[in-house]
Amino acid sequence: MKLLRVGPAGEERPAVLDADGAAYDLSGRTADIDGAFLDRLDAAELAAAVAAGELPRLDLDGQRIGAPVARPGKVVGIGLNYRDHAAEAGAQIPAEPVVFLKPSNTVVGPNDEVLVPRGGEKTDYEVELAVVIGRRARYLDGHAEAAAVIAGYAAVNDVTERAFQFERGGQWDKGKSAETFTPLGPWLVTADEVADPQALDLRLWVNGELRQDGTTAEMIFPVLEIVRYLSQFMVLEPGDVIVTGTPAGVTLGRPGTPFLRPSDVVELEVTGLGRQRHTLGKA
Incomplete structure (x- = not known):
């Protein structure tokens, strides 16, 4: 998976990209991509959540990365x-x-x-x-x-x-x-x-x-x-x-x-x- 954070400095929203480059909002699962999140990260489980449509889409147009x-x-x-x-x-x-x-x-x-x-x-x-x-x-x-x-x-x-x-x-x-x-x-x-x-x-x-x-x-x-x-x-x-x-x-x-x-x-x-x-x- 590709994990990223989007939005103004200090107000970034955690997100994930699928294989086609579509972005999905992770803020329902974690406040941020930080040490605590990475410590419990299960890439396979996250990929399955994306494939199952469990995460909302996120528009990256014009967004700071x-x-x-x-x-x-x-x-x-x-x-x-x-x-x-x-x-x-x-x-x-x-x-x-x-x-x-x-x-x-x-x-x-x-x-x-x-x-x-x-x-x-x-x-x-x-x-x-x-x-x-x-x-x-x-x-x-x-x-x-x-x-x-x-x-x-x-x-x-x-x-x-x-x-x-x-x-x-x-x-x-x-x-x-x-x-x-x-x-x-x-x-x-x-x-x-x-x-x-x-x-x-x-x-x-x-x-x-x-x-x-x-x-x-x-x-x-x-x-x-x-x-x-x-x-x-x-x-x-x-x-x-x-x-x-x-x-x-x-x-x-x-x-x-x-x-x-x-x-x-x-x-x-x-x-x-x-x-x-x-x-x-x-x-």
Whole structure:
């Protein structure tokens, strides 16, 4: 199933899309698509409810699409997780996943405005696969246990201010934490509909120019290993979002290419997970 949230920021209505793209209102079953809902989510039962006509239709025309997960408890980032991106960054292939945290209030809708922060000079894009947790996870033993705690997947842009990341004390969280820096969605696609998270194409364009064109097959640490690994260091809760790294093509790795500026338009897509389009503004 494809889960989404529609409506003005702070007033989103939970919804689901069927195979034909028709939307159905979930507000009779849950107040929102949040950790509590994901913890009890039964994708097969929900699909049956849609097929049986138990949910009212919802018109999406003219509606804003919000982030598909409301109020994630935490956003966990994985850095340098594609060999080609590590190479363009001049970094060694990491022996273990590189972990950073992003504030959950950086999460915005897939088409919302992204703001260049005050003092920002090197705002960059990173198309990524996001993993959404659906069950509480701690000290997972292996990949089968990791697969069992994943609610689904979404497209995400891990926007980064490189000047803050590298030139203000070398603390990655500074470069990842500005408001609007995690556009997520448009959908949360339940795990049962993603046959292989390591076989998805990722693309990103800036002002119509293709900048990134990669595949999750090139991850250094695959999705299930990332989830297992993180559970050794932190408790993962339903609704948590993991952003799993980006392929080559970021501005940082393209000498002479200008960083993002207000009025630039970024578009991105991940196979089966939908497409984003956001315009840059100024904080």
